[in-house]
Amino acid sequence: MPSFPARIVVEDLRKSYRVATRPPGSRAGLAAWLPSRRPWRTIAALRGVTFTIEPGTITGLIGPNGAGKSTVIKILSGILRPESGRVTVGGLVPWAQRLRHVGRIGVVFGQRSQLWWDLPVDDGFALLRDIYRVPPPLYRTRRTRLVETLRLADFLDQPVRQLSLGQRMRAELAAALLHAPPLLILDEPTIGLDAPSKLAIRAFIRDLNRQDGTTILLTTHDMHDIEALAERVIVIGDGRVLADSPFETLRATTLSGRRLIASFDGPPPTLALPEGVTRLPATGQTLALDFDPARIAAPDLIGLLTQAGGSAAPSPLADVTITRPSIEDVISRFYEHHAPGP
Amino acid sequence: MIRAATPYLAAFRARWRTTMRYRAAALAGFVTQCWWGVINIMIYAAFYHGAHDAAGTAPLGLHQTVTYVWIMQGTLALMPWSCDPEIADAVRSGAVAHELLRPIDLWWWWSCRATARILGRLVPRALLIVAFAGLVLPLAGLGAWALRPPASLPDAALFALSILMGLALSASIVVLLNIVTVRTLSPAGGSAVITPLALILSGNLLPLALFPGAVQTLLILQPFAGLGDLPCRFWLGTLHGGRAILALGQQAAWIAALTLIGRAALRRALHRLEIQGG
Incomplete structure (x- = not known):
């Protein structure tokens, strides 16, 4: 205990x-012999x-x-x-x-x-x-x-x-x-x-x-x-x-968003996306959307996809996955967000 | 008291065990030192035979010089050859700062490790050389080239005491070399300075008594004499009374001085390590 x-x-x-910093090059090697040159640099760690x-x-x-x-x-x-x-x-x-x-x-x-x-x-x-x-x-x-x-x-x-x-x-x-x-x-x-x-x-x-x-x-x-x-x-x-x-x-707090990936039996529909939803580049018969569940609930978004009847021959929705961001995503976004300024 | 010494005794035991495991190195060292000893003796024999006029006035007789050579070969591992190789590795990898993670006095810790390593290298080599030069050579009919026993029992006891002090002295030099390695990040520099100095000034290359008379006092007072020459003189029985006390006193004084210097230098080196990071 x-x-x-x-x-x-x-x-x-x-x-x-x-x-101790040392400029590259052979001339700098000679300069190191001069007593006045003492190129120290301070790096703040904390x-x-x-x-x-x-x-x-x-x-x-x-x-x-x-x-x-x-x-x-x-x-x-x-x-x-x-x-x-x-x-x-x-x-x-x-x-x-x-x-x-x-x-x-x-x-x-x-x-x-x-x-x-x-x-x-x-x-x-x-x-x-x-x-x-x-x-x-x-x-x-x-x-x-x-x-x-x-x-x-x-x-x-x-x-x-x-x-x-x-x-x-x-x-x-x-x-x-x-x-x-x-x-x-x-x-x-x-x-x-x-x-x-x-x-x-x-x-x-x-x-x-x-x-x-x-x-x-x-x-x-x-x-x-x-x-x-x-x-x-x-x-x-x-x-x-x-x-x-x-x-x-x-x-x-860092990443409350969700990602929805929908596959269709055919080309995915073109949609007018509501506020808070962004379309990600996707290939073939899938559609990838990032959305904020606080602004649009997941069932509503899926509903939108199934009723995407506006277009001439809508492809039926085959499968839907919703993922939370991975922990790695959370952290790397967090680091990016707080990256030191130039 | 015992409890306070526990970590340091443990360091000693662990290092002794690891060092004693290097049997092949000890055997190789033994063979090299026998070879080197024989060559040395042949050279001295040639000199002594060539200088008949000086025979009566030489500071050491031939058989004394022969014994001196064998003692020096037997105690070669007593020389402070280099810093502790494990410390050198730790300095290179940066792990040396981790020595600070232990609740121990680092000077004592390093000193005990050094003592154990020197002793672990010394004991097998010394026993083999004594057996070869003291037993095998006389049995082979080469008595003139053999190691002769100490002059008397008290001289033998003084020799043992002087060798132990030489061990402490050598360990305190090794700790200094460790500190130099921590400061300069390389084990090479310190050894390059200390090894030749130790070999010459301990009498290993040439008995100090055979150096010119004018520098004799200086030679006997310098610290490296305690690593070989002074113990040899005790063995040969040439140090008595006041001179014996002076010899032991100078060894003790140098151990004390190097300990104080080492502890102060270590404190400074560690302070720097704490500031700049490992």
Whole structure:
């Protein structure tokens, strides 16, 4: 059980990086010898990020590449120092009280391994037990449970470098949880995994949150992760919080529209379309329409299609599908809508 | 106290186990060092035989030099060859920032890893060389080329103590090389400077006693002497009383100095890492 409520408070967080720029070309290489030329450029990664996360919740942090997600994650993990702003995790300031802070969080980076490449998985676990000073009886109970739920038994004695990506991610999750942290930070935990592995990881994270009350913060580009897990989504773009709401609200407000695809036994009719309906380019005997259900109800639109008798020889309506926009559509439209200005 | 040391002992054990697994590397190193040792000894023998007039005044007799060569070959793994290769990989991949995710003192962590790695490389090679140069050679009738035992039991004890201090010294140099790698993003530069310095100034290429008399004091006070020359002198029994205390004292002083420098440098390097990101 978590030993403290992992409430995360982030207020007006700002961070910029100084990067060395180098003009291309061979003459520029010579210019680098002149002491006056020191072409540094400042890139603002976070321009005032504010949010609060309550203990025991699952929050998704999403945003396009370069939006500042990883910077937020690194600051919350205590490995990066912001320029200004206030951050507390369970009452501790991550970078200022780093040693105490990192002892009570678990972090998994999907792209990087934290286990020791040459050590068998179980030796790595034993090393983590000693690093986090977990009392042996507690360690045994936790290890047994994690080995069972994450199905690690088959490869506990293999060096980490020999594991498949799916096996490695499961081992990484277990490694991050041996000290039973009340807060688990996951940076793209399902990246590169096949569908069954993704489902297994998601189920495990959900159970961990429900059974142990572990607070979970995850970043991902896989919107199915968000849909399956996150009660709440924080969208970061261009160093700011673009949206912070339950996922359904985000979906509803960003793209409430529906798409209707109708096929006909013959050429589709030409229609005078009512307000709020747009015709999409479609081929052959189909007709694709985007519509706003608040302005015209789906049955009315279908009715319109069946009674398209105005033309000389109407083709009968064969089939109708109505789709909600995919999550990917929602998010990419959202990103486009909030794209940074020129 | 034990609980406080748990992570560092664990780091030591894990690194020791992995390093000891490289049997082929240890055997290859053993063969190379035997070969190199034999060639060295042939060269010294030729010099000593050619310089009959200097026979009485030489700082080391031929059989002392032969023993010195074998000790140096046996303890070659004690040299700070390079930074920790795993740290170099982590620096290249950017994962080094993740070292900050552990609730541990990074200097002690790196230092324990370095000590275990050096010791894991040292022990098998040293045992094989002692067996070859101390047992096989005399049995083969090449007693003149053999490693002779320590001058006395107290000298042997002082040698062991001095080697342990050399181990701590070497580990603290490796941690410095780790820090240089973190700052310069490449493991090559630091090693390129340290390796030749260590090989020459530890007496590995030529016993320090055979250098010109004018620089003897300087040579004995510089830190690399503690990596080989001072332990060898204890083995040969040429350090006694005040000079023995001075030798051990200089080793302890350099360990303390490099530790302080290393901790300060690490703090600065990590601060930079926290500012610029991993």
